[in-house]
Every structure is written in C-alpha cells, then in structure tokens.
Amino acid sequence: MSLRQTFAPILDFVYPPRCPACGDGIAGGSPSGDDAFCAECWGKLQLPGQPWCTTCHHPFGADHFGADAHCARCLADAPVHDGIVAATIYGEVSRDMVLHFKHGGRIALAGPMGRTIAARIGDRAQSDAIVVPVPLHRWRLWKRGYNQSAMLGKVIARSLNLEFSPDLLVRSKPTPSLGGLDPKERREALKGAIQCNPRKADGIRGRDVILVDDVMTSGATSDACVRVLKKAGSKSVVIACYARVLHAQPVPKSETPETERPRASA
Numbered sequence: 001m002s003l004r005q006t007f008a009p010i011l012d013f014v015y016p017p018r019c020p021a022c023g024d025g026i027a028g029g030s031p032s033g034d035d036a037f038c039a040e041c042w043g044k045l046q047l048p049g050q051p052w053c054t055t056c057h058h059p060f061g062a063d064h065f066g067a068d069a070h071c072a073r074c075l076a077d078a079p080v081h082d083g084i085v086a087a088t089i090y091g092e093v094s095r096d097m098v099l100h101f102k103h104g105g106r107i108a109l110a111g112p113m114g115r116t117i118a119a120r121i122g123d124r125a126q127s128d129a130i131v132v133p134v135p136l137h138r139w140r141l142w143k144r145g146y147n148q149s150a151m152l153g154k155v156i157a158r159s160l161n162l163e164f165s166p167d168l169l170v171r172s173k174p175t176p177s178l179g180g181l182d183p184k185e186r187r188e189a190l191k192g193a194i195q196c197n198p199r200k201a202d203g204i205r206g207r208d209v210i211l212v213d214d215v216m217t218s219g220a221t222s223d224a225c226v227r228v229l230k231k232a233g234s235k236s237v238v239i240a241c242y243a244r245v246l247h248a249q250p251v252p253k254s255e256t257p258e259t260e261r262p263r264a265s266a
C-alpha cells in the first residue's frame with residue numbers, strides 16, 4: 001500500500017478533492033473520472049460532437065444530419081488548417097476553467113485541461129507530429145509569467161508521446177485587441193506579428209504539426225500561425241484547443257481572452 005493510499009482518508013478530510021471549475025468539494029467521487037468535475041459542472045460542460053463539419057468539426061444543430069457536410073464558413077472559404085480538435089465548447093464551465101488557469105494563476109489546471117485535449121486528439125496525431133503552442137508576445141509573457149498554450153502543449157506532447165517545440169513560433173509584435181474587426185482587418189492587424197523562429201525552422205519541414213491554443217475565438221490568430229507554419233514547409237497543421245467559441249456564440253466582453261474578442265458574426 002502506498003503512502004498516498006495509507007493517508008488517503010486523512011488527506012481527503014484535510015484537503016477534500018475539489019471541482020476545478022467551481023471549487024466545490026467532491027464527496028464520494030466524480031462522474032467525470034480522475035480529472036474530476038462536480039456533478040453539476042460535469043452536467044453543464046459542453047463537448048463537441050457529431051453531427052459536425054467534416055473539415056473543421058464545428059458542430060451542427062441536432063436537427064442537422066448528413067455525412068460529409070460542411071459548415072457555411074468552410075464552404076465560403078477553404079480553411080488554411082487541416083482540422084480543429086476542441087476539448088470543449090466555450091461555455092460557463094470551460095470559461096471558468098480558462099479564467100482560473102489563464103488569469104487566476106491556477107497553473108496546475110494545465111494537467112487536466114491538457115489531458116482532456118490529448119484525449120480528444122487521440123488517434124488523429126501522427127506518431128512523428130510535433131506540438132507547437134500559439135506564442136505570446138514577450139511583454140505579455142513577462143506580465144503573466146507563463147504562456148498558457150505552451151503549458152497545455154507540454155502536457156499534450158507528454159500524454160501522446162510527441163515532440164514538443166515551445167519556441168518554434170514567436171510573436172514579434174504585440175497584437176491589439178481583434179474585437180470589433182472584420183476578418184480582413186484581423187488579418188491585417190496580425191500581419192507580420194507571428195514568425196517562425198529561424199533557429200528552429202528546419203525542424204518542421206515536412207512535419208505534421210499540432211498547434212495548441214487555449215481558447216479559439218474567431219480563429220484569426222491560429223490561422224496566422226498556420227500560415228507561417230505552412231510557409232515554413234510543414235505538411236499539415238491541426239489546431240487543438242481547450243475551448244472553442246462557436247461561430248454564432250457571443251461572449252461577454254469582460255470574459256473574453258485578451259488577444260481576440262469573439263463576435264456574434266465572427
């Protein structure tokens with residue numbers, strides 16, 4: 001019997017397991033397994049599922065059935081990426097997780113959040129794929145102390161036994177808020193902001209890349225990263241995120257990520 005097992009009853013009394021989203025104590029186990037949510041948060045957590053867009057996995061409404069269907073956005077403009085894997089749909093519970101993790105300094109959440117993304121990626125990852133996080137500008141990195149996407153990427157790479165390259169992409173200029181901008185303006189605002197680290201560029205030629213972001217809103221930032229990676233010669237780029245804001249999903253201003261602000265019609 002391990003020490004942890006021996007002292008489990010005492011530890012659980014002193015430090016009862018708590019739900020990572022709402023902080024409530026979890027008595028008698030959680031319905032979601034090891035990385036435990038309380039029953040209420042687990043019930044509210046939205047997970048993407050079929051039917052969805054064949055290309056980007058944007059879920060359709062329950063009334064939409066049809067294999068090999070594409071969402072309006074993919075039909076209008078073929079995406080630059082090779083697919084999107086989202087652990088959750090942006091909602092009350094995933095928003096709380098991201099707020100605690102990104103703005104509340106709860107860096108230990110990288111474990112459960114990263115493992116959830118890794119479980120979603122599963123077999124889609126090529127065995128020689130390389131995990132690359134969306135970069136932060138150094139000022140923001142200095143202010144926050146960590147790149148949340150890099151922390152998730154590290155967990156994902158470890159879980160799937162893949163190479164991790166945290167500094168393959170660099171953000172060479174700070175990006176203003178993208179909220180209120182149309183897709184063309186967003187692209188313009190991001191122009192030249194993200195670059196491939198010249199010392200690492202050789203390493204991704206011909207490689208499959210898993211690009212990691214914590215929250216995917218309009219997709220402008222991740223698409224800018226995909227373009228840079230493809231230009232540098234990567235074979236494919238799949239975007240993996242913890243929470244995905246759906247196309248028609250408005251998010252209150254105070255809760256939006258700093259770099260991108262989703263819009264109802266984004």
Ligand SMILES: [Zn+2]
Nearest residue numbers: 019022038041
């Ligand atoms: Zn909870």
Ligand SMILES: [Zn+2]
Nearest residue numbers: 053056071074
């Ligand atoms: Zn789509």
